[in-house]
Amino acid sequence: MSAPLANVPVHLVTGFLGSGKSTLIRRLIDQKPAGERWAVVINEFGRVGIDQAMFAERDDLVVKGLPGGCLCCQLAFVLQASLVNLLHRHRPDRLIIEPSGLGHPAGLLDVLRGEGFEGVLDVRDIIALLDPRRLDDPRAREHETFRDQLAMADGVALTMTDLATPAQREAARAWLGECWPPKRWLAEAPHGELPLSQLLDSRRHARATAAASPSHQAARPAAATLVLDDVEFREPEPGRPLREEGASLGHASLGWRWHAAEVFDLDRVAMLLGALPAGLRVKGVLNTTEGWKLYNRADGTVSLSDTAWRRDSRLELIGAAGELPAAGALEVLLSECLG
Numbered sequence: 001m002s003a004p005l006a007n008v009p010v011h012l013v014t015g016f017l018g019s020g021k022s023t024l025i026r027r028l029i030d031q032k033p034a035g036e037r038w039a040v041v042i043n044e045f046g047r048v049g050i051d052q053a054m055f056a057e058r059d060d061l062v063v064k065g066l067p068g069g070c071l072c073c074q075l076a077f078v079l080q081a082s083l084v085n086l087l088h089r090h091r092p093d094r095l096i097i098e099p100s101g102l103g104h105p106a107g108l109l110d111v112l113r114g115e116g117f118e119g120v121l122d123v124r125d126i127i128a129l130l131d132p133r134r135l136d137d138p139r140a141r142e143h144e145t146f147r148d149q150l151a152m153a154d155g156v157a158l159t160m161t162d163l164a165t166p167a168q169r170e171a172a173r174a175w176l177g178e179c180w181p182p183k184r185w186l187a188e189a190p191h192g193e194l195p196l197s198q199l200l201d202s203r204r205h206a207r208a209t210a211a212a213s214p215s216h217q218a219a220r221p222a223a224a225t226l227v228l229d230d231v232e233f234r235e236p237e238p239g240r241p242l243r244e245e246g247a248s249l250g251h252a253s254l255g256w257r258w259h260a261a262e263v264f265d266l267d268r269v270a271m272l273l274g275a276l277p278a279g280l281r282v283k284g285v286l287n288t289t290e291g292w293k294l295y296n297r298a299d300g301t302v303s304l305s306d307t308a309w310r311r312d313s314r315l316e317l318i319g320a321a322g323e324l325p326a327a328g329a330l331e332v333l334l335s336e337c338l339g
Contacts, residue, residue, distance in 0.1 A: 002091065007119070008092060008093070008121055009093075010094075010121045010122060010123045011096045011097070012108065013127050013129065014099055014105055014126065014129070014149045016131075016145075017045075017298070018281050019129040019130065020192050021101070022055075024159065025040060025096055025192075026055065027194060028194060029061060031196035032060070033196075036093040037060045037062070037090065038095070039087075039095045040061065040063045040095075041083070041096070042066065043067070043099050043103060044065070044067040045067075045102050045103075045248075045249075046067060046255050046317075046318055047067050047253060048067060048257060049067035050255075050316055051065065051283075052064075052065035053309035054294060056308045057308075062092060064086055083111075102249050102251060103145070104148055105126055105148070109205075123204065123205045124203065124204060124205060125198070126153045127155050127156070128149050128155075128156050129156075130150060130157070130158055130172060130176070132172035133168055134299070135168070136168065154185075155198060155202075156185075158188045159189050162191065173186065236312060238262060241258045241259075241334075242256065242257045243255070243331065250320060251319065251321060252319060252321050252324050254316070254317045254324050254330075255314065255315060256314070256315050256331065256334065257312050258338075259312060260313065263289060264288045264289070264313065264337050264338055265288070265337050265339055266286075266289050266290045268336075269337040270295070270304070272334065273295065274297075280318065280323065281298055281318040282295070282297040282315075283316055285309045285313065286314075286315065287313050292307050292308075293306065315334070
């Protein structure tokens with residue numbers, strides 16, 4: 001019989017939409033000590049579930065996607081059940097949790113420090129990611145969850161620094177310097193490159209934390225909802241994509257999944273996605289005429305890379321409530337990009 005799990009280090013990697021959380025976690029995995037098994041839990045606000053496609057399958061890594069809401073409110077019950085199953089089946093040496101960009105760490109900490117995980121999980125430094133360019137947007141600076149994510153963090157990693165000006169980087173450092181309590185560390189992480197020592201040398205997160213914001217408290221359901229399995233495992237039929245829509249916390253999501261055999265013309269679909277309103281967060285994993293590609297657009301910056309994902313094609317748009325394009329019209333335009 002295996003010994004009971006005890007004090008498994010848990011690291012929360014928070015950050016607003018498009019701050020580069022999945023990329024940073026991938027870079028940390030590249031530095032993983034040999035002999036350790038890690039588990040990564042990825043929460044996405046959208047219901048399609050795309051970020052897990054960024055992670056290649058391997059024996060020493062377990063990746064669990066929890067799309068369709070926020071771990072700290074709508075999916076708190078689902079998270080608890082998923083963690084119990086994950087810990088029992090895979091017995092990881094280290095656990096990394098990536099909440100949604102709209103997630104509030106306080107509610108998530110309530111779950112991790114609950115009675116069911118006492119002595120089993122050891123919450124270490126909370127790491128918040130910040131794109132310095134984001135502070136140029138007054139809407140971001142005034143967003144309650146954005147501010148709380150940074151306020152509760154033990155350490156902050158500045159991402160997208162290769163795209164930010166020296167003045168923007170310095171302004172971010174000055175803004176963070178005014179946060180209370182002071183940060184244990186502040187590091188630049190261009191292209192998501194953060195030294196593994198920030199995880200391995202981290203300390204236990206302080207017990208004193210803020211309460212979840214009223215908007216997150218109001219979003220908590222009276223009972224668990226388990227619709228996620230349908231989203232994750234229902235295979236779309238050729239010519240009949242599955243559409244998923246959701247709305248909460250002042251934002252909305254719109255996404256599709258297509259059968260793996262359907263192929264997008266890369267030039268046509270890239271042109272279509274590039275013409276979408278600039279403020280939308282757009283990400284997808286698509287079978288294209290140039291092979292399987294991971295498409296990522298945040299704050300107007302687009303990246304396209306190869307991916308090992310082959311299960312199905314997926315696309316997701318996230319934006320403020322009322323700013324998403326008409327679903328039916330966009331679905332027709334996407335169908336015209338198929339070969």
